[in-house]
Amino acid sequence: MSETKIMLGNEAIARGAYEAGVKVSSAYPGTPSTEISENIVKYPEIYAEWAPNEKVAMEVAIGASISGVRAMASMKMVGVNVASDPLYTVSYIGANGGLVLAAADDPGLYSSQNEQDSRCVARVAQVPVLEPSDSQEAKDFTKLAFEYSERYDTPVMVRTTTRLAHSQGPVTLEPRQEIPDKPYERSAAKHVMMPVNAKGRHVHVENRLRQMAEDACDFEINKAVYKDTSVGFITSGIPYTYVAEAMPDASVLKLGLVHPLPRKLIEEFASKVDKLYIFEELEPLIEEQVRSWGINCIGKELFTLQGEYSANMIRERVLGMKIETAAPAQVPARPPILCPGCPHRSTFSVLKKLGIHGAGDIGCYTLGAVAPLNVIDTTVCMGASISTLHGMEKAKGKDYIKNWVALIGDSTFLHTGVNSLMNMVYNQSTGTVLILDNSTTGMTGHQDHAATGKMLNGKETKAISLYHLCKAIGVEHVYEVDAFDIDELETVVKREVARDEVSVIIVCAPCALLKSQATRAKCVAIPEKCKKCGMCLVPGCPALTKNEDGTVTIDDTQCNGCGLCMKRCKFDAIERVE
Amino acid sequence: MTTKNIMIVGVGGQGTLLTSRILGGIITKAGYDVKLSEVHGMAQRGGSVVTFVRYGDAVAEPIVEEGQADVLIAFERLEALRYAHFLKKDGVIIVNDQRIDPITVVTGAAQYPENIIENLKKDYNVVDVDAMEEAKKLGNSKVFNTIIVGVAAKRMDFEKSQWLEVIEATVPPKTIEINKAAFEAGYAM
Numbered sequence: 025m026s027e028t029k030i031m032l033g034n035e036a037i038a039r040g041a042y043e044a045g046v047k048v049s050s051a052y053p054g055t056p057s058t059e060i061s062e063n064i065v066k067y068p069e070i071y072a073e074w075a076p077n078e079k080v081a082m083e084v085a086i087g088a089s090i091s092g093v094r095a096m097a098s099m100k101m102v103g104v105n106v107a108s109d110p111l112y113t114v115s116y117i118g119a120n121g122g123l124v125l126a127a128a129d130d131p132g133l134y135s136s137q138n139e140q141d142s143r144c145v146a147r148v149a150q151v152p153v154l155e156p157s158d159s160q161e162a163k164d165f166t167k168l169a170f171e172y173s174e175r176y177d178t179p180v181m182v183r184t185t186t187r188l189a190h191s192q193g194p195v196t197l198e199p200r201q202e203i204p205d206k207p208y209e210r211s212a213a214k215h216v217m218m219p220v221n222a223k224g225r226h227v228h229v230e231n232r233l234r235q236m237a238e239d240a241c242d243f244e245i246n247k248a249v250y251k252d253t254s255v256g257f258i259t260s261g262i263p264y265t266y267v268a269e270a271m272p273d274a275s276v277l278k279l280g281l282v283h284p285l286p287r288k289l290i291e292e293f294a295s296k297v298d299k300l301y302i303f304e305e306l307e308p309l310i311e312e313q314v315r316s317w318g319i320n321c322i323g324k325e326l327f328t329l330q331g332e333y334s335a336n337m338i339r340e341r342v343l344g345m346k347i348e349t350a351a352p353a354q355v356p357a358r359p360p361i362l363c364p365g366c367p368h369r370s371t372f373s374v375l376k377k378l379g380i381h382g383a384g385d386i387g388c389y390t391l392g393a394v395a396p397l398n399v400i401d402t403t404v405c406m407g408a409s410i411s412t413l414h415g416m417e418k419a420k421g422k423d424y425i426k427n428w429v430a431l432i433g434d435s436t437f438l439h440t441g442v443n444s445l446m447n448m449v450y451n452q453s454t455g456t457v458l459i460l461d462n463s464t465t466g467m468t469g470h471q472d473h474a475a476t477g478k479m480l481n482g483k484e485t486k487a488i489s490l491y492h493l494c495k496a497i498g499v500e501h502v503y504e505v506d507a508f509d510i511d512e513l514e515t516v517v518k519r520e521v522a523r524d525e526v527s528v529i530i531v532c533a534p535c536a537l538l539k540s541q542a543t544r545a546k547c548v549a550i551p552e553k554c555k556k557c558g559m560c561l562v563p564g565c566p567a568l569t570k571n572e573d574g575t576v577t578i579d580d581t582q583c584n585g586c587g588l589c590m591k592r593c594k595f596d597a598i599e600r601v602e
Numbered sequence: 603m604t605t606k607n608i609m610i611v612g613v614g615g616q617g618t619l620l621t622s623r624i625l626g627g628i629i630t631k632a633g634y635d636v637k638l639s640e641v642h643g644m645a646q647r648g649g650s651v652v653t654f655v656r657y658g659d660a661v662a663e664p665i666v667e668e669g670q671a672d673v674l675i676a677f678e679r680l681e682a683l684r685y686a687h688f689l690k691k692d693g694v695i696i697v698n699d700q701r702i703d704p705i706t707v708v709t710g711a712a713q714y715p716e717n718i719i720e721n722l723k724k725d726y727n728v729v730d731v732d733a734m735e736e737a738k739k740l741g742n743s744k745v746f747n748t749i750i751v752g753v754a755a756k757r758m759d760f761e762k763s764q765w766l767e768v769i770e771a772t773v774p775p776k777t778i779e780i781n782k783a784a785f786e787a788g789y790a791m
Contacts, residue, residue: 030626030627030630030636030638032640134641158637158664187639187664187665188664190639190640190641191637191638191639191640191664192626192636192637192638192639192640193636193637193638193661193664194630194635194636262663262664265662265663265664266662266663268662268663269662269663272662334663334665334667335662335663335667336667336668347668347669348669349668349669349687349688350669350686350687350689350725351687352684352687353683353684353686353687353715355680355683355684355715356680356704356706356707356711356712356713356714356715357704357706357712358613358648358649358650358680358681358684358704358705358706359649359704359705359706360614360647360648360649361647361648361649361705362647363615363647363648388647391647394705395705395706395709395711396705396709467647561708564705564708564709566648566702566703566705566708568708569703569708570710581743582702
């Protein structure tokens with residue numbers, strides 16, 4: 025009866041939630057977690073939504089859990105930071121219906137602003153962490169997480185990394201369990217975290233971790249396999265697969281639960297192997313605890329704190345092998361860039377012309393920080409563009425930011441930019457904010473958000489008006505400009521940056537990759553009219569190349585027909601054809 | 603059997619993920635254990651993208667490491683050069699002879715290397731094909747990646763009929779016929 029399917033790790037987590045009888049899922053897009061929600065929504069039995077940010081998503085899942093159903097929130101690791109406030113306290117509240125946080129880390133920084141280790145966040149929050157090693161375990165551990173959540177009265181983190189989330193492997197499917205809703209009983213002692221109640225719950229938190237740590241010594245997912253006992257590895261997650269690849273005959277204690285640690289099991293394993301290695305990416309979470317028990321082991325003195333691991337790392341550093349391969353060819357880098365037709369390129373070309381610095385934010389537009397645009401000066405985290413600009417002004421005065429703007433996307437603005445804008449109005453700064461409204465959450469793969477008018481499940485809904493939202497916050501000067509109307513945009517930016525009041529310019533044009541934007545129009549260069557001034561090339565559209573004679577060729581397979589190059593040409597040497 | 607290692611490399615947006623789905627499909631059909639590793643999220647932004655495909659009796663790690671690839675399928679020639687050092691000494695490069703300038707070349711910061719394919723042929727077994735040209739002959743440049751699949755399939759150990767079944771099950775229904783024709787064209791090269 026059971027079918028086996030090749031699935032992405034994220035798809036498998038979604039399947040695990042389905043099979044576990046989950047009824048509510050809330051999330052915010054974030055690589056490498058996004059596909060969890062995109063797959064969960066395919067199951068009609070599960071209500072799945074995009075929330076404006078991860079704190080909201082976590083709280084939605086908490087509400088569902090308190091009311092008695094199994095619920096899940098998913099996010100990338102920096103999203104865990106946003107969800108930290110509810111996470112640390114729901115750790116005390118525990119779970120009624122099982123409550124799981126799927127957290128996706130990014131060792132190797134494939135697309136993130138830092139390389140943090142979410143297992144450490146969970147440890148401080150006193151939340152258990154399960155760490156799968158392949159797609160099958162991603163499904164199985166997600167199901168197990170809900171069981172543990174209910175058994176131990178705790179939220180549970182299922183922690184993945186990019187390599188697992190975006191790898192595919194075989195998964196055996198099982199039917200959905202129909203879990204009856206747990207009854208809800210009013211209990212301020214459990215649910216109202218004021219000091220008198222929280223004190224009592226903290227005791228529960230410590231007790232449950234102690235109990236779980238003891239029970240974990242018998243969990244099937246914590247498995248010691250003894251082969252050659254001259255070398256032993258304690259490992260988990262994707263790193264386990266590198267050990268299995270490089271040293272299949274070594275003894276291995278594979279941990280499926282990495283917090284709390286099964287101390288007795290670890291002590292037993294350590295006593296049976298001659299040399300013990302702790303093989304974990306990023307932080308020495310396991311290693312430090314093992315050392316604190318007086319167990320000799322080798323960890324970060326040999327293996328890196330940054331980046332992904334590999335089987336070759338074990339071969340070189342443990343086995344002392346010299347890996348001889350051909351040297352990589354010296355070739356031009358191919359970094360990600362703004363797509364042909366991207367409205368941000370138009371906006372940035374105007375800002376570049378005006379010599380404007382950008383306090384930037386997180387999204388496709390962050391790519392405005394690199395050549396040839398080089399407009400963005402700073403990027404910290406979601407929503408920080410607006411608040412950091414305000415901070416600069418308060419530090420150095422309004423004239424200091426006379427040639428600065430804050431740059432934030434539509435989804436990012438609704439995520440956490442809103443509070444920063446309130447701060448500017450309430451605390452009287454004068455800066456100019458550009459909301460780059462391309463009607464999507466772009467970088468993560470074009471998801472809807474609260475201003476697009478569509479939900480995760482495709483249904484139409486109210487679209488929040490960014491214009492009216494800014495007005496309601498108290499910004500008097502709010503203007504909407506077409507991103508490709510470069511003359512108007514230049515005029516408005518110059519005017520508003522000079523104004524000694526908060527201004528918001530909503531720069532509108534849909535993302536070039538949205539299906540609604542598919543177009544047959546192409547720009548074509550006319551070499552006879554070309555004066556070789558290079559104005560069309562400045563914004564760095566990848567569809568344009570400079571020929572040896574200085575004229576320009578436009579690649580029609582890449583050209584999106586946005587017309588930016590045509591507008592910049594003063595000699596009518598580029599035309600747009602349908 | 604020793605685990606076989608395949609890499610699919612190209613430029614974000616060229617359709618490498620569809621190719622990896624087809625490969626994943628045929629490997630599963632043939633009854634092997636398989637792991638594929640992809641790049642999501644940033645891939646459409648014209649950056650360099652890599653998919654690892656490993657199959658055998660029991661696959662452990664999901665990545666192919668330097669010097670281990672049996673087959674390197676490259677959708678663009680600069681990417682073939684970038685990842686060539688992942689190949690085993692007797693490995694095969696199947697390269698689509700297309701040039702897409704990275705932004706570093708567009709801005710003049712770097713030069714696109716000359717004679718890539720000729721130079722690769724000095725050190726590796728190379729099968730080069732102008733898949734775009736062939737696809738245009740079939741009437742749709744978008745099926746160039748299925749042509750490349752056909753070229754690769756000829757040099758792998760699966761049944762041709764199985765490939766066609768997998769293609770039928772994987773590509774958008776309206777494109778089944780043209781994709782099959784593209785595969786056949788590649789297979790015949």
